[in-house]
Amino acid sequence: MDDDYYSIDAILAENQKIQCTFKKEIPNMGHLTGGNERDIKPTMKAQIPVWLARTLFFSGYADLTMPPAYAERVRHALDAEATSVKLSNLVGQGGLWYGFGRLIMNELDDDSPDTQELSKLLATTFKARLPAVVDQAQHFASINTAGSSGGGADAGIAFREGLDGTERELFNLAQESAKRTKLWYESSDRGRR
Amino acid sequence: MALPQSLMVSVMPSELELIACEQLVxxxxxxxMEKTAFISGAYGPLRPPARCKVPIWIATNLKLKKKCHIVPPSWLNIEYLQDRLSRETTYPEFSAxxxxxxxxxxxxxxxxxDDFQNADKIxxxxxxxxxxxxxKSREGLTKLDHSELSLPNLSSMEINEIRPHFVKGMESLVKLVKDPEGRHMES
Structure with a gap:
């Protein structure tokens, strides 16, 4: 979820389409919106990838609509119980909910209320879900090294499937680290020296 | 970049063990044995049955060859640990x-x-x-914040265990939180 030029995550998040409303007439570009019309008319709506929307937005050709993944309904669901929302399903490919949210946040004005609200939504959601992510990771680290099967953990399945890409990465980090530490605690030096 | 991902984020527990083994016991x-020079310093002379301070790695080496007894450090006994355990369970902060x-x-x-009185209990x-x-460190995770986190008295192994996901978590949070003035977004 970084801005690095070479980051695959950043590229994927940029490919995400967002809803834009055109403000000006753009002649001969009608094919971009997928319709049969020759020109793009004002108030016309279209799904545009973020990397293109950025230019349109800054040069005043279009207005940005908040995608449904960050709209009222999802907000309420997250307020109610952050861990029961499947973030991965909200934003198609790769499920980079945070990454996409951050992109939109960067497109918007720094001091607009929308930005503040979105940032708050992303940060509080992240904080609310983080302990659950790490708990699950550590739980899995302990059962995997013990060699038992992952049965009896169905409560967490829905949550794990709904992990956002960033959370997945965190999950892996926490799991690896817990595994390594556990292995060390269980190892013995007697034979080694 | 040639290092595996796991080694890029933190060191191995065995490396920490190696560092800890430089401490004297x-x-x-x-x-x-006459006074002998090693890269980390000169240790000895060993004159049984007089006690002597050597790094743990020498001690374990001699011990495995049955050439010494190790005197447990002052904190590695039942009374001390029992005391720390009760402190650990009664107070919210980490005990020293x-x-x-x-x-x-x-x-x-x-x-x-075999040099400990009650090794299993310890x-x-x-x-x-x-x-x-x-x-408690899990508790600290819920208080994770984009700017700082203070968990005093955490030991090296514990820091190492939580480092990867704490660092990554904070890194992500920094990017999600947008407030130029600092921390007024705290809810």
Whole structure:
């Protein structure tokens, strides 16, 4: 979820389409919106990838609509119980909910209320879900090294499937680290020296 | 970039163990040895049955060859650990333990369990302490914040265990939180 030029995550998040409303007439570009019309008319709506929307937005050709993944309904669901929302399903490919949210946040004005609200939504959601992510990771680290099967953990399945890409990465980090530490605690030096 | 991902984010527990083994421990040697120079310093002379301070790596080496007894450090006994455990379970903050207690305790209990009076009891106390402290570091995770996190008295092994996901978590949070003035977004 970084801005690095070479980051695959950043590229994927940029490919995400967002809803834009055109403000000006753009002649001969009608094919971009997928319709049969020759020109793009004002108030016309279209799904545009973020990397293109950025230019349109800054040069005043279009207005940005908040995608449904960050709209009222999802907000309420997250307020109610952050861990029961499947973030991965909200934003198609790769499920980079945070990454996409951050992109939109960067497109918007720094001091607009929308930005503040979105940032708050992303940060509080992240904080609310983080302990659950790490708990699950550590739980899995302990059962995997013990060699038992992952049965009896169905409560967490829905949550794990709904992990956002960033959370997945965190999950892996926490799991690896817990595994390594556990292995060390269980190892013995007697034979080694 | 050639390092595997896991080594890029933190060091291995075994590396921490290696570092901890530089610390001195008291031994009762069973063999005599002149003062000997090592890269990390000169140790000895060993004159049984006089006690002598040597690094843990020498102590374990001699111990495995049955050439010394290891004197447990002052904090590695039942009374001390019991006290720490009760503090750990009654107070919300981490109690002060030697910074590398986990590594030292494991190495010593591993090679010299017969030099301890009640090694099994010590082991189970250490395990309880570890679990109590883990619960607290999990608590710290819920308080994670984009600018700082303070968990005093955390030991090196515990820091190493939580480092990857704490660092990554904070890194992500920094990017999600947008407030130029600092921390007024706290809810």
């Amino acid at each position: 008291e031994i009762i040697p069973l063999v005599a 333990m030697p910074f590398r207690f986990a590594e030292i305790a494991k190495v010593l209990l591993d090679v010299a369990s 082991r189970s106390l250490l395990k309880d302490i570890r679990e109590a402290r883990q619960a």
